[in-house]
Each structure stands twice: as C-alpha cells, then as structure tokens.
Amino acid sequence: MSSALVKIRSERDRMSAIERRIADFVLDNAHLLRDYSSQQLADAVGISQSSVVKFCQKLGFKGYPDLKLSISEALFRADNGNGNGGSSAHTAGESTLNTSGSELWHCKTQAEEATRLINPPKALAGVADAIGNARTVFIIGLGEDDIHARAFALRLSLLGILTVHNFDLAHMTASLSAAKADDVLLMFSEHGMQPALCQLGRYFREQHGRVVTITRHSSNALRAVADVPLLVSAHDERPHIEPLLYHSALKHLLDRVFILLCEADGQRRLRLQETMARIQPLLES
Numbered sequence: 001m002s003s004a005l006v007k008i009r010s011e012r013d014r015m016s017a018i019e020r021r022i023a024d025f026v027l028d029n030a031h032l033l034r035d036y037s038s039q040q041l042a043d044a045v046g047i048s049q050s051s052v053v054k055f056c057q058k059l060g061f062k063g064y065p066d067l068k069l070s071i072s073e074a075l076f077r078a079d080n081g082n083g084n085g086g087s088s089a090h091t092a093g094e095s096t097l098n099t100s101g102s103e104l105w106h107c108k109t110q111a112e113e114a115t116r117l118i119n120p121p122k123a124l125a126g127v128a129d130a131i132g133n134a135r136t137v138f139i140i141g142l143g144e145d146d147i148h149a150r151a152f153a154l155r156l157s158l159l160g161i162l163t164v165h166n167f168d169l170a171h172m173t174a175s176l177s178a179a180k181a182d183d184v185l186l187m188f189s190e191h192g193m194q195p196a197l198c199q200l201g202r203y204f205r206e207q208h209g210r211v212v213t214i215t216r217h218s219s220n221a222l223r224a225v226a227d228v229p230l231l232v233s234a235h236d237e238r239p240h241i242e243p244l245l246y247h248s249a250l251k252h253l254l255d256r257v258f259i260l261l262c263e264a265d266g267q268r269r270l271r272l273q274e275t276m277a278r279i280q281p282l283l284e285s
Helices: 005-013 016-030 030-035 040-047 051-059 063-083 092-100 102-118 121-133 143-156 169-176 195-206 240-264 267-285
Strands: 136-141 161-166 183-189 210-216 229-233
Touching: 005 016, 005 063, 005 102, 016 030, 016 040, 016 051, 030 063, 040 051, 040 136, 051 063, 102 240, 121 183, 121 210, 121 229, 121 240, 136 143, 136 169, 136 195, 143 161, 143 183, 143 240, 143 267, 161 169, 169 195, 183 195, 195 210, 210 240, 229 240, 240 267
Parallel strands: 136 161, 136 183, 183 210, 210 229
Antiparallel strands: none
C-alpha cells in the first residue's frame, strides 16, 4: 500500500496552487503533523480548514485524521527501518551505517514506488508498443544522462530492435535526417532544461516521429515536447543521496519497459537468448 507521503509527492505536479502549498508543508513538516489539528495546519499554510479537508479527500482519504494516521504509520515504519528509534541525532558513523543499509533501501523503495504511481501502466504500454513497432529507435542523452541512454540502447539491440544511439547533438541531428514516420526518439535528460534537446524533439515531431522523454517529475521544457513523457520521482534533501535515488528509480522504470517488450513478442525473447549465447564466448576469451 502506498504511503501518504509517496502519494502526495507523486501527485504534486497535478495539484492546484493551494493544494501544492498544503503538500509542500506536509512534506517538509511530516514529523510535526501528529501534533497539528486540521485548523492548525490550515492556519500554518494560510488557507481555510475546508481546503485541508478537500485536499485529504482528493488524495483518497476520508479526512484529515485518516491522512495524519497514514503519515504517522509511514514515519514509524521508516524510523524502525533506520534503527534509530525516530531520533534525528546520531553520530556521523551511525548516519553512514544507516544510509548505506536499511535507510538507503527504504529511500530507494519510496522513489521507485512514487515513480510507478506517476507512470500509469497505459503510458508504459504505449512506450513499449511504439518502440516495438518502430523501424528505428533513436536514443540520446547528454553528459551523465548518456549512461542510461547507452545501457537502454544496448538492451534494445539485444532484442533485435534497431537502435541509433548518440551522445553528440550534431551526429544525432544528422542521423535523424533518415528518420521515417512512426520511428521513435528517446531523450534522456534528468532536468529537461537543454534547449538543444527541445529543438531536436520538435524537429523529430515535424517528421511525424514519436518523441519519448525521460526526465525528473518536474515542470521542464523537454517534457513539454514529448508525445509520451516518462517521469522519475526521486527526492532527498541530502545532495549525495538524491542522485542515487534518481538512478535507482530510473533503472526500475526502464526495466518495466524492457519486460513489456520481452513479454509482448516471443521472437524477441528468442533473439535475446541467441544474442547472449553469441556474446558470452567473446567475453570469456
């Protein structure tokens, strides 16, 4: 069952301005919420009590007490997983130990769950269907995003899907000149703010190709040019932890697309086995 905090985070981008104010306060002050009444929460945010009640009901809870109970249970499970009894004061050694173990696992699980919630099965099935029916799948990622682009391109190739992978904008632009209608362009960009990628996406759509973007769950320019935007939800106030959550949730998201491609066509699974059988002797020589 999804925790309330995961649900709030995953739904935030679709909320109204007032709902986002409530969501941000709840996410930033979750540990304090058990001592807040609905009126106190409303006063803290500067809204009416009825807005708080509507916010809870829109998320699928009966009311504010139901939401507060769900958040308290989520925090209790997290604290038990951390093994610190809910205390935020631990030594540097203890913090490192927790982060490298159960706490990190818990954070990754939450990120993957939130990412699953914001990418409905219909969207993933649409991406897998577009890739499976494309003559060519073009894949690009710049900088660190190329790590994921390169890995996914290899996996598609193992299934016998023709892929053109590039991390150079000029080369990719030249490659796209040979694109046909219904080909697919996958663009990996964590923050989705590169103007050159946006231009590339618009050019590809003019050729009647399908554009799929993979970005963070945020309002970004690249997401706006996509036919299907795949979104990754991974949040943590610690700068050394947040990228780990993003990479983990993104990998899990791509794994789901890969599985859909495999399960949709027995010939792809057969090609995968045959290709791996040919590759293995090369790795062992």
